[in-house]
C-alpha cells in the first residue's frame with residue numbers, strides 16, 4: 001500500500017452504523033453496545049486511577065482498556081467495509097477515533113502489506129481528550145513520554161487486529177509535554193527493540209486474568225464440590241450457578257451418595273441425561289457402567305427384550321441369546337428416560353428389579369440377580385399417567401422416592417453466559433476455529449429468548465453460530481437467529497442505497513416521533529414540501545440524489561417540485 005492519497009474516506013458508513021435505542025437505554029455500533037461518556041468524567045477516572053494505582057499501573061490499565069476497544073472496532077470496521085481497498089478499510093480506525101470524539105486524527109504516513117506483515121504508520125493527533133490529565137513526578141516535573149495512553153492502546157489494538165500480528169505504537173510527541181500536537185508511530189512489536197508498555201499491559205499475568213481464573217475456579221468449585229472431583233464433569237453439560245440450578249444440583253449431590261432411586265422431572269432438552277450422568281459420576285458406582293436408554297425410542301413390543309435381554313428362541317427372530325441394558329449396567333447406573341412409555345410388562349419387570357433385585361430374560365425361566373441403580377426421567381406428570389391408568393401406581397411410588405425437578409432454561413437465564421462459553425469452547429474445538437465470543441446484541445437476544453427447547457436448543461444455536469462466523473469474529477445476532485425477522489431496532493437504519501428502512505409498525509421510537517409531529521401545527525402538504533426542500537438541500541440540489549433519498553423516482557420528484565413552484 002502506498003503512502004499516497006491519505007485523505008480519509010467518507011465516514012458516513014460508520015456513522016450510519018450507530019443507532020440510538022432510547023426506549024431500551026442502548027446505543028449500538030453495529031452489534032456492539034456503546035456508551036456516551038462525559039469526557040471530563042473520563043479525565044477524572046484517569047486522575048483517580050493515577051492517585052490510587054500509581055502512574056505506572058494506571059498507564060498499563062488504560063492502555064489495556066484502549067487496546068480492547070481498538071480490537072472491537074477493528075472487527076466492526078471489517079464488517080462495515082468488506083469490499084473497500086485495504087487502505088480505506090484500515091482508515092476506519094482513525095475515523096472511529098474521530099467519531100468517538102476522542103481525538104482528531106491526521107494520517108501522515110501509512111504503508112502496510114497484510115500478506116507479508118509489513119507495517120509502518122505515522123499519525124498526528126489534535127485535541128486529544130487525554131492530554132489534559134498529565135501525571136507529574138514527585139517534584140512536579142512533567143514525565144518524558146506521552147499522556148494519551150488509552151488512545152495509544154486503541155491504535156495498537158486496532159492495527160494488531162487488522163494486520164493479524166502485533167503492531168505497537170509509541171507516542172513520540174504529546175501536547176501534554178508542550179509539543180504542538182501529539183504524534184504516534186506504529187510498527188511491528190519486535191522492531192521496537194525491547195518490551196513496550198503496551199506489551200507489558202497485555203501480559204497474560206495481569207490482574208484481570210488472575211481474577212478471571214479465580215472466578216472460573218469458584219464456579220467450578222460451586223458446581224462440583226458436593227460431588228466427587230471429576231475433571232471431565234463439564235462434558236455432561238450440568239453447568240450453572242443460578243439459584244434454581246444450584247437447588248436442583250444440591251439435591252442431586254445429596255442423592256448421589258446413597259443408592260436411592262431418583263426421578264428426574266424436566267422439559268425436553270433441560271439436561272436430564274446430564275444430571276443422571278453427574279449423579280452416576282458422583283456416586284460410589286462411578287467406576288461401573290452408565291447405561292442410558294430412551295424408552296420412547298423403542299417400540300413397546302421390543303422394550304422388554306431391550307431392557308432385560310432375550311433367550312434364544314423366545315420369539316421368531318430371536319436366533320441368539322443376548323444381554324439386556326440392565327445386565328450391561330450391572331454394578332453401575334441405568335438411566336431410563338421417558339419412563340412413562342414403558343409397556344405394562346416392562347413396568348412389572350422393572351418393579352421386580354426395584355423390589356427384589358432380580359429379573360429374567362424374555363423367554364427364559366432362569367432368575368438372575370442384579371445390582372443396579374435406577375434413575376428415571378419424565379417430562380410428563382407421571383401421577384397423571386397413573387390416574388389415567390397408563391402407569392402402575394406401585395411402580396410410581398417406587399420411582400418417586402427422590403424426585404428432582406430440573407428447571408427449564410427460561411427459569412435460569414443467569415446461566416446462559418456460562419453455558420454459552422462452555423458450548424463455544426466445545427464447538428470451536430470441533431470446528432477448529434477461534435471465536436472470541438458473542439456480540440453484545442447477540443448476547444442480549446440470547447437472554448431475551450424463551451428457549452422452549454432448553455439447553456439442547458441453546459447448544460444447537462451456538463453450534464450454528466460457530467459455523468456461520470468467520471475466524472476471530474464475535475458471533476453476530478444474525479448468525480444466532482438467522483430466521484428471525486423481529487429485530488426491530490437493528491432493522492432501523494439505512495441500507496446501502498441510503499434509503500430509510502424502518503419497521504414502522506414495530507418501532508416505538510418511530511411511533512412516538514409521529515405523535516410528536518401531530519401535536520405540532522401539522523399539515524401534511526407543508527410537511528411534504530419541507531421534506532423535499534430538505535432532501536434537495538442535503539443533496540446540494542442534485543435532483544436524482546434527492547429522489548433516491550426520498551424513495552422516489554427522479555420524474556416523480558420533478559413532478560412534485562413543479563407543483564410546488566406553481567403553488568407558491
Ligand SMILES: [Zn+2]
Pocket residue numbers: 128131146147148171173174175176182183
Ligand atoms: Zn498525547
